[in-house]
Amino acid sequence: MDLNTITEVIRRPSERPGADWREGDAWLAGGTWLYSVEQPDLRRLVDLTALPWEPLVPTDDGLEIGATCTVRDLYAFPRPERWTAGILFRKSCEAFLSSFKVWNAATVGGNICMSLPAGPMITLTVALEARYELWAPDGSVRFVDALDFVTGDHRNVLAPGEILRRVTVPERALRGRTAHRRFTLTRLGRSTVFLVGTQRPGGNDLLLTITAGTTRPVRIAFDSLPDARTLRGSVDAVPADVWFDDPNGTPDHRRHLARHFAEEIRRELTAGDLA
Template sequence: MDLNTITEVVRRPSDRPGADWREGDAWLAGGTWLFSAEQPGLRRLVDLTALDWEPLVPGDEGLEIGATCTVRDLYAFVPPDDWRAGPLLATCCEAFLSSFKVWNAATVGGNICMSLPAGPMITLTVALEAQYELWAPDGSTRIVDALGFVTGNHRNVLAPGEILRRVRIPARALRGHTAHRRFSLTRLGRSTVFLIGTSAPERGDLLLTVTAGTTRPVRLAFDTMPDARTLRESVDALPAALWFADPNGTPGHRRHLTRHFAEEIRRALMTGDPA
């Protein structure tokens, strides 16, 4: 879609582009959402891809993902053998409601900052206990937990002019056991619910991340593997207002699916069989 209110595109921003931020600006990375709808309040686009941020940096401490890393690059990444959670990277890429053409342009940071309930990069990074590095216009940096970044449907903690620079996933999370369940109305449709369970081998705990069915990510944490009743009661205790409603599912439907898949994930992690 043509954005007919745009009067300027900054093709070569400074290394800290927030310093030049002004009202009416928008950060441009993949642009797959930006150019899909009218943006009457925008006057200028600042192209972040010109900064050549490193897309993926694996290391002893885990995985660093640059905000402008494309879905295509993340999907093609081959994780180390000892990262048991490594297959989740590709799984969450496959959860996108998009074509291969969108994969070539859409970015990890863009999906996170859109902050939609069904954003699969949000699901991935919350489940793997990631942290986000945010850059402010005044040059300061702050670190926020992925779990607390999204506050509601299309809402997050970003201040005006603030930018997501990178995502850091810790190695301990990447080495944990995982199981996931996802439901959509059609095979390649938007997620109605998307759940990921993780368990540290040395602790036998459970972190259950619930997304798509809720307006923001939810984490149910247990120091030891809960029994079926405890897990079901924890799901039922989530506030009614937290469940999301759209054409892909009612709150009641999403709550029911979450109960069902949460139990499947619990059993899978107990038996070591993610299927």
């Protein structure tokens, strides 16, 4: 779509692009959503892809994912064998309702900052207990737990001009065990619910992440694997106004699916623990 209100595109922003921020600006990364709908309030685009941000940087502490890392690059990342939870990288990329053309342009940071319930990069990073590094226009930096970033449908904690710089996934989470379930109305459709269960290496705990079916990510934690009744009660305790309602599913339908898949995840991780 042509954005006929745009009067300027900043192709080579400064290394700290927030310093040049002004009202009417938008950060441009992949642009797959930005160019898909009218943007009447925008006057300038600031192109972040020109900045030398490394897409994927393994470290002793885990993995750093640059905000401009594309879905294609994340999908193709050759993760170390010890990162057993890295299977979620591909599974989350496959949850995109998009073509390979979009994969080549869409970015991890863009999907997170869109903050839509079905954003699979939100699912991935919350499930793996990631932390986001945010840059403010005044040059300050703050860090936010992935769980706390999205506050509702298309809403998050970003202040005007603030930018997501990188996502840091801890080593301990990457070495954990995982089980996941996802439901769509059609084979390649938008996620109705997307659940991920994780366990620390050698542990008997359960960290259950519920997304897509809720307006914001929900995390339910247990020090040890719960029984079926306890797990169901925890899912039922999610506030009624948190369940999402759109053509892909009613809140009641999504709650029902979450109960069902949470139990499947519990059984899968329990069986793995006994193996």
